[in-house]
Amino acid sequence: MLHEHFYASRAQLFDALSRHCLKAISQNMESDRALVFLSGGSTPKPLYQILANSPLNFSAIDWLMVDERWVDYQHEASNQRFIDDCFSSASGFALRGMKNSQPNPSAGLRELEASYQAVKSRSDICILGMGPDGHTASLFPQAAGLKQALADDCEQRVCAIEARPSAVTGSHVQRATLSINAIIDSNNLILLITGEEKLAVYQAAKSAADSIETPVAAVLQQQHTDVHVYWSP
Ligand SMILES: O=C(O)[C@H](O)[C@@H](O)[C@H](O)[C@H](O)COP(=O)(O)O
Numbered sequence: 001m002l003h004e005h006f007y008a009s010r011a012q013l014f015d016a017l018s019r020h021c022l023k024a025i026s027q028n029m030e031s032d033r034a035l036v037f038l039s040g041g042s043t044p045k046p047l048y049q050i051l052a053n054s055p056l057n058f059s060a061i062d063w064l065m066v067d068e069r070w071v072d073y074q075h076e077a078s079n080q081r082f083i084d085d086c087f088s089s090a091s092g093f094a095l096r097g098m099k100n101s102q103p104n105p106s107a108g109l110r111e112l113e114a115s116y117q118a119v120k121s122r123s124d125i126c127i128l129g130m131g132p133d134g135h136t137a138s139l140f141p142q143a144a145g146l147k148q149a150l151a152d153d154c155e156q157r158v159c160a161i162e163a164r165p166s167a168v169t170g171s172h173v174q175r176a177t178l179s180i181n182a183i184i185d186s187n188n189l190i191l192l193i194t195g196e197e198k199l200a201v202y203q204a205a206k207s208a209a210d211s212i213e214t215p216v217a218a219v220l221q222q223q224h225t226d227v228h229v230y231w232s233p
Pocket residue numbers: 039040041042043044066067068069079128129130131135136137138
């Protein structure tokens with residue numbers, strides 16, 4: 001089921017979304033470590049900064065990534081570096097990376113999978129973004145590896161993707177990403193989008209017939225987990 005949380009301003013959106021996240025994390029932490037999956041991209045920056053300045057017990061939370069571009073940590077396109085920068089004021093925050101020293105995501109996959117299997121199975125929060133091409137996480141339209149990452153019976157948490165080069169991917173076509181099954185295994189699955197262009201892509205994806213062309217449709221149309229869609233202009 002889709003829950004649409006639409007706001008008139010980004011300030012309202014990030015206020016509501018940060019409260020949603022803090023509640024979800026805190027509830028669970030009474031009995032267990034929390035597990036949070038974070039996306040890169042630029043849209044979630046204000047959310048991460050609010051969370052970073054909240055009184056969370058950061059070291060009692062497993063922070064993992066939704067997806068990564070296969071670039072070194074120092075690279076400006078590194079999602080890990082972007083997220084670490086957003087959380088720089090959060091003492092005890094430690095993000096588990098999704099890139100290793102192997103030459104490409106396929107070669108690095110075994111190590112990544114072991115690392116991502118080492119935390120509990122169901123996430124408390126998974127924050128997704130979306131691109132104007134209908135990608136989410138690093139599930140890019142027509143990408144090599146996409147079919148497997150979207151397969152109902154995919155048991156991997158992490159998958160290797162080689163996207164088709166486009167204006168959206170830039171030169172970063174080698175990616176590691178959560179599989180659809182790892183994404184939807186979540187107590188709070190959030191799709192965070194802003195702007196009219198992404199709203200139109202989202203509205204079309206709700207009934208898109210082919211998730212190989214519009215991967216976010218696989219998230220929106222599955223019946224396993226509710227999806228909370230946060231949007232503002
Ligand atoms: O590595 C990435 O590119 C992402 O994690 C990706 O899935 C992102 O969430 C969308 O591309 C939206 O990105 P923007 O927020 O920058 O529009």
